[in-house]
Amino acid sequence: MLAMRHISKVFRTDLIETHALRDFSLGVDAGEFVAVTGPSGSGKTTFLNVAGLLETFDTGAYLLDGVDISGLSDDERSRLRNEKIGFIFQSFNLIPDLDIFDNVDVPLRYRRMPAAERRQRIDSALDIVGLKSRAHHLPSQLSGGQQQRVAIARAIAGDPKFLLADEPTGNLDSLMARQVMDLLEQINEMGTTIVLVTHDPELARRAQRNVQVVDGQISDYRPFAAQAAPAMAGALA
Amino acid sequence: MLGYYVKLAARSLRRNPGITSLMVLAIALGISVCVMMLTVYHGMSSNPIWWKNDRLYAVTLDSWDVQEPADDEHPDLPPWQLTYNDAAAVAASTIPLHQVRMVKTTAVLVPEDVAAGAQPERVMLRVTSADFFTMFDTPFLYGGGWQAAADAGPEPVIVLSREMNEKFFAGENSVGRILRWNDRAFRVTGVLDDWHPSPKFYDLNNGGFDDPEDAYVPFGWIAALELRSMGNTNCWKPESRNSYADFLNSECVWIQSWVELPDAAARASMQAFLDAYVADQRKAGRFARPDNNRLTPVDQWLADNRVVRDDNRLLVALAFAFLAVCLLNTVGLLLAKFLGNASVTGIRRALGASRRQVFLQHLTEAGLLAAAGALGGLVLAALGLLGLRALYATGSAGFRNIMHVDGWSLVMTVMLAVFAALAAGLYPAWRVGRLAPAVYLKTQ
Numbered sequence: 001m002l003a004m005r006h007i008s009k010v011f012r013t014d015l016i017e018t019h020a021l022r023d024f025s026l027g028v029d030a031g032e033f034v035a036v037t038g039p040s041g042s043g044k045t046t047f048l049n050v051a052g053l054l055e056t057f058d059t060g061a062y063l064l065d066g067v068d069i070s071g072l073s074d075d076e077r078s079r080l081r082n083e084k085i086g087f088i089f090q091s092f093n094l095i096p097d098l099d100i101f102d103n104v105d106v107p108l109r110y111r112r113m114p115a116a117e118r119r120q121r122i123d124s125a126l127d128i129v130g131l132k133s134r135a136h137h138l139p140s141q142l143s144g145g146q147q148q149r150v151a152i153a154r155a156i157a158g159d160p161k162f163l164l165a166d167e168p169t170g171n172l173d174s175l176m177a178r179q180v181m182d183l184l185e186q187i188n189e190m191g192t193t194i195v196l197v198t199h200d201p202e203l204a205r206r207a208q209r210n211v212q213v214v215d216g217q218i219s220d221y222r223p224f225a226a227q228a229a230p231a232m233a234g235a236l237a
Numbered sequence: 238m239l240g241y242y243v244k245l246a247a248r249s250l251r252r253n254p255g256i257t258s259l260m261v262l263a264i265a266l267g268i269s270v271c272v273m274m275l276t277v278y279h280g281m282s283s284n285p286i287w288w289k290n291d292r293l294y295a296v297t298l299d300s301w302d303v304q305e306p307a308d309d310e311h312p313d314l315p316p317w318q319l320t321y322n323d324a325a326a327v328a329a330s331t332i333p334l335h336q337v338r339m340v341k342t343t344a345v346l347v348p349e350d351v352a353a354g355a356q357p358e359r360v361m362l363r364v365t366s367a368d369f370f371t372m373f374d375t376p377f378l379y380g381g382g383w384q385a386a387a388d389a390g391p392e393p394v395i396v397l398s399r400e401m402n403e404k405f406f407a408g409e410n411s412v413g414r415i416l417r418w419n420d421r422a423f424r425v426t427g428v429l430d431d432w433h434p435s436p437k438f439y440d441l442n443n444g445g446f447d448d449p450e451d452a453y454v455p456f457g458w459i460a461a462l463e464l465r466s467m468g469n470t471n472c473w474k475p476e477s478r479n480s481y482a483d484f485l486n487s488e489c490v491w492i493q494s495w496v497e498l499p500d501a502a503a504r505a506s507m508q509a510f511l512d513a514y515v516a517d518q519r520k521a522g523r524f525a526r527p528d529n530n531r532l533t534p535v536d537q538w539l540a541d542n543r544v545v546r547d548d549n550r551l552l553v554a555l556a557f558a559f560l561a562v563c564l565l566n567t568v569g570l571l572l573a574k575f576l577g578n579a580s581v582t583g584i585r586r587a588l589g590a591s592r593r594q595v596f597l598q599h600l601t602e603a604g605l606l607a608a609a610g611a612l613g614g615l616v617l618a619a620l621g622l623l624g625l626r627a628l629y630a631t632g633s634a635g636f637r638n639i640m641h642v643d644g645w646s647l648v649m650t651v652m653l654a655v656f657a658a659l660a661a662g663l664y665p666a667w668r669v670g671r672l673a674p675a676v677y678l679k680t681q
Contacts, residue, residue: 075591
């Protein structure tokens with residue numbers, strides 16, 4: 001599903017060069033639930049942004065669901081992000097002046113889906129997270145846990161193959177955090193690949209695999225899945 | 238997606254009513270001033286008989302003094318009127334389909350039946366040829382013009398303007414009724430409908446926005462009644478002008494001459510005719526200046542006579558400068574607004590919006606803003622033009638008539654709105670589209 005090899009990312013200012021990722025390699029198979037942990041400043045967020053096609057990388061190769069990312073235009077990256085990736089953020093990142101229904105609708109709009117299909121997908125996603133009855137509430141009218149469930153509904157409404165969750169329980173109390181993690185596990189059981197970025201070892205333990213990022217490098221590198229290897233070889237050639 | 242963008246734009250504009258109002262007001266003010274100035278400029282510079290631009294020609298001949306041109310500022314131009322005899326010579330040509338020679342004068346007309354309540358009126362009178370009405374496509378409310386034979390007679394016939402018919406005959410069909418002028422009974426042959434060509438292209442004496450005349454009589458009455466022009470009479474030659482006959486035979490220019498030539502061949506023939514006439518006159522000691530015999534179409538005629546003055550152009554330029562200032566302010570406000578909302582843009586980018594889609598979404602918002610500004614601008618422009626009309630209430634109708642919102646103003650408003658949307662929205666929309674989403678997601 002996700003295959004990164006020898007990825008490097010450097011942030012430059014006039015005076016400083018910061019190597020956020022260096023020789024970073026990671027493979028995640030389809031259907032896996034992987035937790036990425038590491039201390040602050042280790043490069044977790046940069047990894048998440050690169051994996052989510054929100055940032056470009058300087059060197060290396062990245063295949064997402066068999067598609068070589070390097071060389072894609074902004075339009076192509078956006079389309080790929082829209083169709084294959086769902087995001088869940090620590091601070092929920094709901095759009096405050098859109099109601100719940102319209103928030104979940106956002107990624108579907110950019111996919112130019114017909115209205116009837118959008119409505120059906122939104123209803124279904126809100127049903128999964130238990131918030132169908134709150135469809136026309138504004139985010140400010142919901143609790144933190146409910147807002148994060150809306151964000152999960154938005155992430156899964158487009159039926160992505162790959163969910164990227166960045167500290168999804170960081171702003172929640174323990175009960176709500178447990179509910180959100182239960183929901184993520186449930187989604188993973190439905191076949192969606194999940195990469196969870198967290199600094200919380202308790203949460204990381206609930207993933208099937210735990211990888212540690214230190215100084216922009218991953219210490220636990222697992223070889224790529226067999227089906228990704230030929231494409232990766234081509235990308236690196 | 239356009240519908241979605243419009244929905245988002247409307248929501249965004251409603252979210253900050255204060256800043257939205259400020260931007261709409263800035264665009265409205267800029268557009269209103271531009272629409273006002275452009276409407277006036279367009280009215281002044283338009284050709285009121287454009288459909289005959291390739292048929293109607295003002296005839297001018299350079300009979301002026303060899304020592305100096307008729308117009309020091311434009312020495313290339315001949316005098317813009319003809320001598321009486323030159324006008325008569327042009328009128329003798331059979332090449333034009335129609336032709337007129339004419340002059341504006343004044344008269345006191347007395348209704349025959351004074352007892353009915355109508356009073357004598359001092360009127361502006363055009364002494365002209367029978368073809369005037371056909372050539373210049375004047376609309377008739379009642380009756381029509383006179384026959385060509387009436388010009389030579391001259392026959393005591395008269396055509397009234399609609400306004401004058403209201404005064405003398407309470408707006409009734411007055412064809413066949415009598416008005417007295419200089420103790421002669423003039424029979425009404427026709428009444429014009431509303432006709433206010435603006436500019437008054439056929440006679441630019443006393444300004445291009447003078448009202449048309451109140452009444453029209455055959456050209457022959459000039460000599461018969463020894464009439465003088467109420468427009469300009471320009472003379473350069475020291476010569477005896479003790480009698481009216483002397484005046485008619487003088488080098489003074491005071492007659493306007495127009496011809497209608499149906500095609501290029503007729504124009505070439507007419508030009509040859511003029512050149513031959515001037516060559517012939519030169520043998521008699523006239524036309525000492527180089528050949529400058531012109532057949533000038535209406536567009537060029539208006540330009541040559543500087544109907545639109547430089548200060549009108551300057552006003553238009555200033556109006557656009559004002560619009561630019563308004564738009565610059567709007568650019569700043571839009572940029573601040575878009576960047577202030579960058580975190581939401583970051584979310585949209587993360588959820589799959591491309592740079593292009595973000596750009597188009599924000600450009601749509603600028604477009605909606607410009608549309609609202611244009612609507613406001615149109616209302617302000619209409620009010621401004623009403624104000625100008627009130628300011629010129631005692632001036633000529635021709636000038637007042639151009640000061641109103643018309644189809645052309647609407648087209649200009651739409652074009653200015655598109656321009657405003659692009660000018661105000663392009664840069665902010667482009668900037669917000671270039672934002673790195675990852676950076677702004679953190680700030681949410």
